[in-house]
Amino acid sequence: MQTQTIVIKIGTSSLTKPETGDLHIAAIARLVEVITQLRRQEHRVVLVSSGAVGVGCARLGMKGRPTHIALKQAVAAVGQGRLMRIYDDFFGTLNQPVAQVLLTRANLIQRQHYINVHSTFTELLNLGVVPIVNENDTVAVDELKFGDNDTLSSLVASLIEADWLFLLTDVDRLYSADPRQDIDAKPIEFVESDQLPDLIQILNEAASEKLPARGGTEWGTGGMNTKLAAARIAAAAGVKTVITKGDAPDSILRILEGENIGTQFAAQPRTVTARKRWIAYGMVPLGKIFLDDGAVKAVMNLGRSLLPAGITKVEGRFDAQDAIGLCDSEGKEIARGIANYSSNEIERILGYQSEDIPRLLGFEGEDTVVHRDNLVLS
Ligand SMILES: Nc1ncnc2c1ncn2[C@@H]1O[C@H](COP(=O)(O)OP(=O)(O)O)[C@@H](O)[C@H]1O
Numbered sequence: 138m139q140t141q142t143i144v145i146k147i148g149t150s151s152l153t154k155p156e157t158g159d160l161h162i163a164a165i166a167r168l169v170e171v172i173t174q175l176r177r178q179e180h181r182v183v184l185v186s187s188g189a190v191g192v193g194c195a196r197l198g199m200k201g202r203p204t205h206i207a208l209k210q211a212v213a214a215v216g217q218g219r220l221m222r223i224y225d226d227f228f229g230t231l232n233q234p235v236a237q238v239l240l241t242r243a244n245l246i247q248r249q250h251y252i253n254v255h256s257t258f259t260e261l262l263n264l265g266v267v268p269i270v271n272e273n274d275t276v277a278v279d280e281l282k283f284g285d286n287d288t289l290s291s292l293v294a295s296l297i298e299a300d301w302l303f304l305l306t307d308v309d310r311l312y313s314a315d316p317r318q319d320i321d322a323k324p325i326e327f328v329e330s331d332q333l334p335d336l337i338q339i340l341n342e343a344a345s346e347k348l349p350a351r352g353g354t355e356w357g358t359g360g361m362n363t364k365l366a367a368a369r370i371a372a373a374a375g376v377k378t379v380i381t382k383g384d385a386p387d388s389i390l391r392i393l394e395g396e397n398i399g400t401q402f403a404a405q406p407r408t409v410t411a412r413k414r415w416i417a418y419g420m421v422p423l424g425k426i427f428l429d430d431g432a433v434k435a436v437m438n439l440g441r442s443l444l445p446a447g448i449t450k451v452e453g454r455f456d457a458q459d460a461i462g463l464c465d466s467e468g469k470e471i472a473r474g475i476a477n478y479s480s481n482e483i484e485r486i487l488g489y490q491s492e493d494i495p496r497l498l499g500f501e502g503e504d505t506v507v508h509r510d511n512l513v514l515s
């Protein structure tokens with residue numbers, strides 16, 4: 138088999154035992170064996186591991202996941218070191234070098250940081266190291282967090298142009314409803330990329346009817362919603378995603394051989410450039426602009442830049458060079474892009490022709506509000 142680049146994400150629910158919060162040593166050991174085997178087959182592997190907060194809680198004898206942000210950050214600082222020590226012991230026993238990579242959302246927003254992170258991953262993978270990634274919980278600020286490692290792992294998979302993203306969790310696959318709540322929930326084996334938006338909506342509606350909370354376990358943060366959102370980001374980046382069980386990671390080897398295990402999500406062809414993927418998913422949109430029907434057509438069907446004449450409304454406060462969402466008249470996001478003007482400036486030029494911009498703003502600016510090179514369809 139050709140060398141594959143593989144991102145494996147393991148959630149707190151698979152790393153710890155729900156009854157006691159203790160580490161699930163056997164599951165971690167099995168995962169380490171599988172990853173080492175993948176490395177011996179020359180595959181390039183990144184492990185995204187949750188568990189800093191869970192392990193920190195267990196170490197400090199806390200009975201539940203803290204909700205207060207500063208306490209969570211302190212607990213993560215206790216847990217992350219212990220987690221890495223365990224990984225380094227296990228991988229070290231099998232002579233597999235590992236590295237700790239802690240990321241914050243802000244690291245991916247800034248283009249130069251994003252490129253640096255990419256270079257570091259490339260070097261680590263070329264050295265045969267398994268990078269072990271987590272959110273840098275201790276310094277991340279609430280407004281600017283990945284929030285869950287499902288999203289983080291899909292962004293890493295997109296960043297390094299992985300072939301596969303494995304989301305290991307405590308259920309064997311995705312079901313039509315939460316199998317803990319609904320005994321009639323049907324297993325879903327395969328999802329085409331164009332089925333994902335509808336599936337996300339159906340499962341969100343099912344979850345909000347059955348379960349007011351977000352639908353994960355007590356210790357996990359995301360539930361299936363964040364896994365589906367991650368699969369969507371991955372699919373758009375040309376990465377195949379699989380949701381499967383964390384306590385039987387050998388299934389990864391069998392899935393790579395073509396076995397039908399877990400829920401597998403097809404990928405779209407990788408046509409979007411790395412820079413446009415960064416605009417779509419690395420950056421965080423800080424505002425929205427609403428387009429009339431003509432502008433929606435020009436952007437979506439004709440691949441044109443967005444001119445001020447087609448804008449009807451601005452929402453949010455942002456500066457020039459920030460990322461924004463482009464919405465149709467019903468508020469549905471149709472694209473994302475980098476704005477050439479601030480929200481204040483767009484309010485003054487919307488509805489006008491580009492040649493009016495110098496008169497309206499008092500300086501010679503770009504003709505376009507979002508240039509097509511900085512624009513990516515949602
Ligand atoms: N449609 C669904 N199919 C499968 N599991 C679901 C679904 N909806 C909610 N879940 C719940 O999501 C949980 C896994 O999410 P979570 O606890 O966040 O895991 P992790 O820690 O692995 O990220 C499962 O235990 C299951 O109860």
Ligand SMILES: N[C@@H](CCC(=O)OP(=O)(O)O)C(=O)O
Nearest residue numbers: 149188189190285286358359
């Ligand atoms: N960064 C957090 C991860 C939170 C998280 O996404 O948890 P999970 O839903 O179990 O994957 C931690 O290490 O505890």
